């Protein structure tokens with residue numbers, strides 16, 4: 001059920017909000033506000049160590065000694081938190097690996113941090129997501 005409520009904002013803040021949402025393709029303020037609220041709830045779930053989902057992306061040089069083994073070892077150690085992994089051979093030296101993760105925020109973050117910190121990983125990122133409404 002859709003409920004309505006009104007928001008009072010000073011003019012300057014409203015201008016800033018409109019300038020923020022326009023280039024992002026929002027056709028109205030309501031959808032933009034909904035997305036911001038959901039984003040806050042997702043962030044809250046991560047902070048409260050809730051059940052979350054995420055994507056860990058790493059780019060690495062596969063010639064780096066021992067790196068593939070260390071990645072595989074970590075993925076096995078955290079197999080309960082891993083849904084799937086996709087590996088892409090980028091060119092002669094580099095690989096992109098995307099790991100979809102799910103579970104307690106603290107454990108998912110722990111895995112992501114360890115993967116990203118491995119020597120030879122050139123870029124790493126954890127995209128934090130969730131339903132914002134408590135997964136079980």
Ligand code: NI
Nearest residue numbers: 088089094095
């Ligand atoms: Ni590769």
